Amino acid sequence: MSGKSGKGFRKGPQLFSLARKKALMLDVPQEKGVKLAELICRIQEKEGNAPCFQKKSECSEIDCCWQASCNVKMIV
Numbered sequence: 001m002s003g004k005s006g007k008g009f010r011k012g013p014q015l016f017s018l019a020r021k022k023a024l025m026l027d028v029p030q031e032k033g034v035k036l037a038e039l040i041c042r043i044q045e046k047e048g049n050a051p052c053f054q055k056k057s058e059c060s061e062i063d064c065c066w067q068a069s070c071n072v073k074m075i076v
Helices: 012-026 036-046
Strands: none
Touching: 012 036
């Protein structure tokens, strides 16, 4: 998932707010009660990327705008 926005670490309401805004821009469904990780995975899918937010133990996608908040071990 490429992109410059959201590069810094975010969590909680700040991360959810960023995800909601991005989902609105991409016309991604956001029904009441959707979990943050699920919403981010839907965004990743809509952008043509693997829906992997917080689903892996290691990641090599250094350009992912969610990676700082994903809590996954980055490998290069």
